[in-house]
Amino acid sequence: MSNYFAIALGCGTKNRKDNWLEVFYPDPSLNPDNKLIDVIREELDYQGGNAALELTHRQVQHIAREWREAGFEHEASYAVAFQESDRPVVLTVLETDAEPATTPEAYLKLHLISHRLAKPHGVNLSGIFPLLPNVAWTNEGAVDLEELPERQLLARLNGKVLEVNSVDKFPKMTDYVVPAGVRIADTSRVRLGAYVGEGTTIMHEGFINFNAGTEGPGMIEGRISAGVFVGKGSDIGGGASTMGTLSGGGNIIISLGEGCLLGANAGTGIPLGDRCTIEAGLYITSGSKVQLLDDKGEIVNTVKARDLAGQSDLLFRRNTTNGAVQCLTNKSAIALNEELHKHN
Structure with missing residues (x-):
């Protein structure tokens, strides 16, 4: 089993000061074979650790030859393609999942998520913003x-x-990665570093930030903020939103379980379990006071929404008479429209 976290060969763009603006990795590798690393050690005098190694054309040629002789035809084919490019070529090696220290390292980690090799919160993105130039x-x-x-x-x-x-700072994902089995109506609304699971439909007003995404299938017509992950079969209605770590959620990791629904213009600032529904127009924050109802519709207790975080089978609604936020058992779990979610 490999001791290394990830490697990738890519090309990118630099400014006149020789600073990286962006890097494109067509085929990043998570937990690579140690033999790939052995070639890098021999050809580039690589001494270990996390490093972004800019390569000459001759070095790319040597690596392509050695990888092919070692039986890594797939990796060698990309190296051969980069030989013909006049773009700067970089080989990024991550021995550990440490905080990124360079722009190529940051871009590799965003690629790992969008390639579905790692899920949101599955890689260390601490300190990423200063490494991503505003371009x-x-x-x-x-x-x-x-x-x-x-x-x-x-x-x-x-x-x-x-x-x-x-x-x-972030490019759109589809200029770098187009995951299989998805529909994206407006590609500018999905950032690199988003995880878009198979069977996901993102409508024109849907948005997915970096380090966030969907397990799929699901219908996204609202906003998935940074750090938020949406489970299988869950929908986010038009104008609905999730409170991420960059939009007021603090250190609380917001997520939606399977089979959830955020109604139009609704939102959540607490993690939801499976089969939860928040009715249209209702935004739940961690401090929202919520009346708990029994099967007869009687109030049995009043709690803060944070006390219900992660629980399943909940229906949140607002009392149309007095405006109180109420919660009861969600007896009619949302069934996705299969025709709506077909991708072929």
């Missing part, structure tokens, strides 16, 4: 913001337009 994402790739005016002028002088699609 202009254009129709010609990543552009350093200081270099953007000149690039725009050059494009105009050549009768073209440099289209700036966003200015952000």
Whole structure:
């Protein structure tokens, strides 16, 4: 069994100061074979630890040859492809899942999630923000913001337009990874580092942040914030949202279990178990006072929503007469529309 956490060979973009703006890894490997690492040690004088090694064309050629001779034809084929590129090539080796220290390391960890090799919270992303430069994402790739005016002028002088699609630290996922078996109506609303499980449909207003996602299948018409994971068969209605660690959730990890439903414009700031429903327009926070009802609709207790965190078969609703938030057993678990969720 491999002692290494991950490796990947990629190409990317640098600015004029020789700083990485982004890295594309077409085929990252989690828990790689030690023999792959042995080749790297011999060819690159790699001494261990976590490292982003920028390679010359000759080094890429040597690694491709050695990997092929060692029986790693798949990995060698990518190395051969990079030989023909004029883009900077980097081999990123992660001996451990330590906090990333370089931009290539940060990008590798985001790729691992979007390739479904690791689930949200499955890799250490501490300190990632300073490692991701804020760049202009254009129709010609990543552009350093200081270099953007000149690039725009050059494009105009050549009768073209440099289209700036966003200015952000994170690119859209589908420019790097397109997972199998998903539907994404607006790809700009899913960031690299999102985990999109097979059978997931993301409608036009749906959004998935990095280090978050869905087990699938599921229908996402609202927002999945950073750190939130949505279980199998759960739906997030139009305008609904989840409170992530970057949007007020603090250190609480918000998640939805299987078969849950957040109604339109609803939301949750507590983790939900399986088969839970929050009715349309109701936002539950950890401090919300909730009346507990018995099977006869009688109030038996009043608790804070955090006391119900992670419990299954709950239906949250608002009393239309007095506005009180109430909770009772969810007797009608949500059954997904199979026709709606078909992907072929």
